[in-house]
Amino acid sequence: MNTAGDDVRPDPDRLLAVVQAEEAQRRRGRLKIFFGACPGVGKTYAMLQALHERRREGVAVLVGVVETHGRKETEALLEDLPRLPRKAVEYRGRTLPEFDLDAALASSASLIAVDELAHTNVPGSRHAKRWQDVEELLDAGFDVYTTLNVQHLESLHDVVAAITGVRVRETIPDRVFDRADEVTLIDLPAEDLIQRLHAGKVYMPETAQTAIERFFRPGNLIALRELALRRVADRVDVQMREYRAREAIETVWPTRERILVGIGHPGDESLVRFAARLATRIEAEWIVVYVDRIGARTAKEERERTMAILSQARRLGAEVTTLAGDDVARALIAHARQRNANRVVLGWRPRSAWLRLWRSPTTERVSRLAPDIELLVVGLPTRGRAARRVLTEDAGRTRHPYLWAALACAATTLVAWPLSRIFDLSNIIMLFLLTVVLVSLRWGRRAGALAALLGVLCFDYFFVPPRWSFAVSDTEYLLTFVLMLTVALIIGQLTARLRLAVIAMRQREQRSALLTRLSTALSGALTAERIVEIAVQTLEAYFEAKVSLALADANGRITGRTGGSAQVDVSVAQWVHDHGEMAGACTGTLSAATGCYLPLKAPMRVRGVLVVEPAATAPWELPEDLAALEACAGQIAVAIERVHFVDVARDTLVQMEGERLRNTLLLTLSHDLRTPLAGILGAAEVAVQRSGGGELAEFLQRIVVQARDMQRLLDNLLQLAKLQSGATRIDKQWHSLEEIIGSALRHVEAAQGSHRLQLQLPPELPLIEVDGLLLERALVNLLDNAFKHTSADTNVELRARLEGSEVIIDVADNGPGFPVEEPRILFEAFRRGSPESTVPGMGLGLALVERIVNLHGGKIDVRQKQPHGTIVTLRLPKGTLPPEGAV
Template sequence: MPAFNNERPDPDALLARVQLEEQAALRGKLRIYFGSNAGVGKTCAMLAAAQREVALGRDVLAGVVETHGRAETAALLDGLEQLPRAALLHRDFALSEFDLDAALHRRPAVVLVDELAHSNVPGSRHPKRWQDVEELLSAGIDVWTSLNVQHLESLNDLVSEIIGIRVRETVPDHVFDNAHEVVVIDLPPDDLLQRLKDGKVYLGPHAERASKHFFRKGNLLALRELTLRRTADRVDTQMRVYRREQSIKALWPARERLLVGVAGDAGDERLVREAARLAQKLEADWIVVHVASAQGRGAKRYLSAMKTLTLASEFGADTATLPGMDVADALVACAREHNANRLVLGHHPRQAWRFWHQSVSDRISRHHPQIDQIVIAHGAVPGPAPVIEKPTPAPGRALAYLWATLACFAASAIAALLLQVFDLANVVMLFLLTVVLVALRYGRGPGVWAAMLAVLCFDFFFVQPRYSFTVTDTQYFFTFALMLGIALITGQLTARLRHEARTAAARERRATSLARLARDLSAALTVEQISEVALRTFSGVFEARVGLALPDAADGVHSVGAGGLPIDESIAQWTYDHGRAAGHGTDTLSAAKGCYLPLKAPMRVRGVLVLELAQSERLSDPQERRLLEACMSQLAIALERVHFVEVAQSTLVQMEGEKMRNTLLAAISHDLRTPLTTLIGAADTALPHAPPGPLTELLHGIHEQATSMQRLIETCWTWRACRSAACA
């Protein structure tokens, strides 16, 4: 039975979209001229576009443009209003920077702010130029800027591996992703190398050094590919957002993307490996999903599907568990959401006794012929997996069938009493009510059993000839079929409601757990409070024994928190040093009882979380894994926050101590220098007139001691001045 597909837009999504549009209307628009390298022409393209806007009458201000001595770039500034730079003094050097306050006061329609990744001079309002740009955008001013691919934060490590140089100035990816427009400025490597030789990129000896190191052709090719790929990713995201906002269901195969469906069958691992090879060959993104339908899945097949998803994530795929009444509809909906143009499915040879059953692939081909499918044979048909019904939280399964049996006998007894008052046709309603109640309470299986038993009881006790299963009136066959049909339909509807309730409850549990953890961690001010919150939350949410290991000043990890799980500190140390999971369920030190997980914060690893799960297969579920990763991320950020608070407090104490020391030295030097100078002057005056003898020796001693004390004060004063300069 296909699931009902509601085509109406989500009202919450519409409200969020309207709010975003209102915020965007008040905010300036950011245009980024994006290139692979210096010298490809980003600044020139920006200035040329600015000249065209000025010719159309638009108010354009050149806030800061770095010409680097290039004549062609400087020539494009002619006719543009240029903002004078702000003069700053740093360590006795006069420097100039972009004047943010002047630009905000001037309020042009467009401000040109070159080199988005630039670091501002210490003492500026913001340490980074991209933060200046954010303030301009918040003020409703459009900004045009330039950016090289190596300055994107997410590509920093990859770029350093390619060019062998660590780029220190980076821009967060959200600045790039939230830009209103990205203009790619592309130049073939040979043309760029020729520009370098012609002195149009760097001048003098800088050009020769660049050609031998950074500007090698291989580097330029790799950076060019990164630029185009990153731009393609941005365009792909924009297309998916547009499709979602416009409720477009048709697939747009603008980019290869595979969706792989696994069901927990024996051949799923082979299916994932084949899909991984296909994705690598096509250079395509791929997603592996398992549809947890309400039809009842075998426990072994469910665990097998979770292990397959774990294998797929190791191969680099995105994984997910999808709720859905119909597997085919759920896969098609997921393909449309992610704009996956190909479905990869496994296929078993159809068993003879199931000639009437259509496979998922057949149903998709019949109802959604526009979706391409790649079907991979699983080979020999495995033995049938046991199907385990998941009843509502109630007595055990056997007890549910017992209660269904007792309900039918009770209905028969009541019907025997009512038969003296009501007609036999009305008594049938009592059996129907019993079947409905059993199906609603215990699910489809006990409901079907109650229906069959009710039919037998009705036939045996009430249909002539009584106390026999013989039926002389054929109209009762319709009654029997009706009772059985009601049980089947009610059981199916009940299973669907139970499945949707379980899905909603799981989603609510994850959201509540994250919200509660965020609230508790935000209120924690010490490491001890954070560890207490972590032990309490993780043990409750994941039904596990939990331990927490945090580093000391020497980066040696030790267990913290009372009542936590005993920790093998050698495994915890390895996890902390390498930033990788170890222990149970991993490929490293898998004999350990617990699973050791690094707590990765934005700056570094902040500790190790140890989990000993009551159900070890629980983390194979991608939803549970994502919940764990989200909770770990919040815990790591809280630890990093407390660390920086402690660093700030320590720095404040040091600054106050330094301030007190400087004040004391200044007071001593000021209070002692004048008396010592007077004392030395008096001794110098008295010595020529003093008669030889003890008085002269006394004056010489006073002069020497006072001079020595004066030198000591001068040394302290010089030391104070040096420390002040070093701290500046």
């Protein structure tokens, strides 16, 4: 039943998300941003002051990179802080100082200051942007202090540009800002700032003097300041909501909203930014969709622009999808329904009445077809001329499409000329229309349009009376011309679209055929080498590119072992493998690399890296090709993982078989050695009884003693063999140490003789998780050694105590001690303290003890006792008792 009490309980999923986020935060370093409305408010100064403060608290700080712009106060603050030298990066013949990320990662500092978060790195650096460097520092667990101005936030970029008229190139995704652990607003009233500006305390590049003046107008500054304040307030708002989620203050949680954004026109960047702001404000997920219309091949530039918008959306935190469909509105609605998006955001541009007649805008169609979906229409300016959809022509065949169109019309005229005497002019028109259809089909839309125009002109000039003239005797022909031109144009356009639809379809089919072919070929591969071979062959043929695979070894290192012809930069490949993200020429990360690097992500882990190096033209830059490449990488990864697990299973089987064999062997050996020994021992004992004393009895007694020694030796030997061969696993259970010691003492009763044995066992010793028999054996061996290697009447002590999470057991004697040079040697199997000792025992004892202690994750330590004697110390982890053990 849903009682009132249930309502206020935090939603478990939401709570889990909060906990997981906190978990990730704890491992990540903390990011603190010193945030300002504009340059010159003193962010860097504040950051350095904070750094000093932390340093006084004993935190190891490091200045990664700081721009002082020659400001004296700032430089003074910087003086006694440890600074990281800049790395010189070569770019176009100039050497530029850049932040040295690798040195920072290698440093021992825990807090690193990195100025100007929005900075763009010199091309050829690992990341394109400095915020990516900072992300890597945070991931590596460093705390980072950094500075940022409001105009660098991606979502506010437009707004700031509109206010100030200055467009900044360097932006950071809002999520970096939102994910920061702490944001300190460095605030300065506008008048003070202007004063500082006049006092020369604000740095701006001298070249843009007019821009500065425009930028630092009081009106601008006030607006910027308000923007910054509001953005920080938004953050606080989000934090408060998170707090409420944790503390279950709100009673009813709204279902999470999902926004769908349709793009496809230049200038939709603003639409995406608007959606980003909206999504953040209402805490919604958002999906940006581009509908690729079948048959409408778009110009390469336009396509690139669309891709740029999509990747911008991804940076801003959106999910990005490309759909294929003939009808944009229907495709959008279907996807919205499928993803349960309750709002759709579309852009609206003024368009001419003609166009509206031809096809109603997508916005209208969406609202008509799906009235239940909330539609948000954002007005957008027509920026210059809206880029028209342009045909992409097939490069090889269409070098001179217009020439061919003209020739086709000429040929048609020549053919029609003799026919015109026999046939009616209306049939001649048909002939020209046929020409237009053929031209459109072969050379595309524009050539078709030209053919239509030329066809009308030819028809007029050569066939319509008066011939050899553009003049027309019968005005009725004017209507004929208009109709002919219109029909020719329409047919031509339709035909061209059909052609492109066929081309697009063929390409899609080819891509899916590629995937099928690849998966069929891979399913038959049994070795990783074969997989590499198949993948390289298949992909090279399809993408007309050089392809390589670099596989990771068991430790996750990309080795030199690669296949294929593309050049592999091992360090880039390693980065891609470690981060599981694409990099290289086709992305913004490590874009200086020659190829495109894709991680081979399998369900368990990344298995390697796929490297594709484009031929001169780069066909796979198209989004579909990149997606196909990713899909291929996934298939290859799964295939490699499958082969890997086949190997693992086989190895395990072999290992299990070997273990079983060794176990049987040892058991048989043990039985076969024990039985005759039992015979010797028993017979000797009976013989002692019956000999009636004297010298013979003494000899027989010696046999008994030796046989017992032999038995102990045999036990140790077999036990060691079992442990070393891996034939036995240790059987850890919760034991009372007292019991184990008691049991061990019973075993050494005979060996004790006249040695004194003192026990120190505190009664509060906890249960410990050990293999009782093995620990007993270890103690028996230690006590045995203590008794055997010392003269009678020696004191032997056995002490146990609890120290933190370890149980410590000492076995000490005040005998002669051991030859001191190298205590480690004592542990080596088949070696004793003094090589030719008369005391029986092969020195197996300590080797076995060490082995047992190691198996329990403990440590053994032998040292001299003062003034003489030996102390052996065992340290064993006591383990954590299971909850039901609380008796």
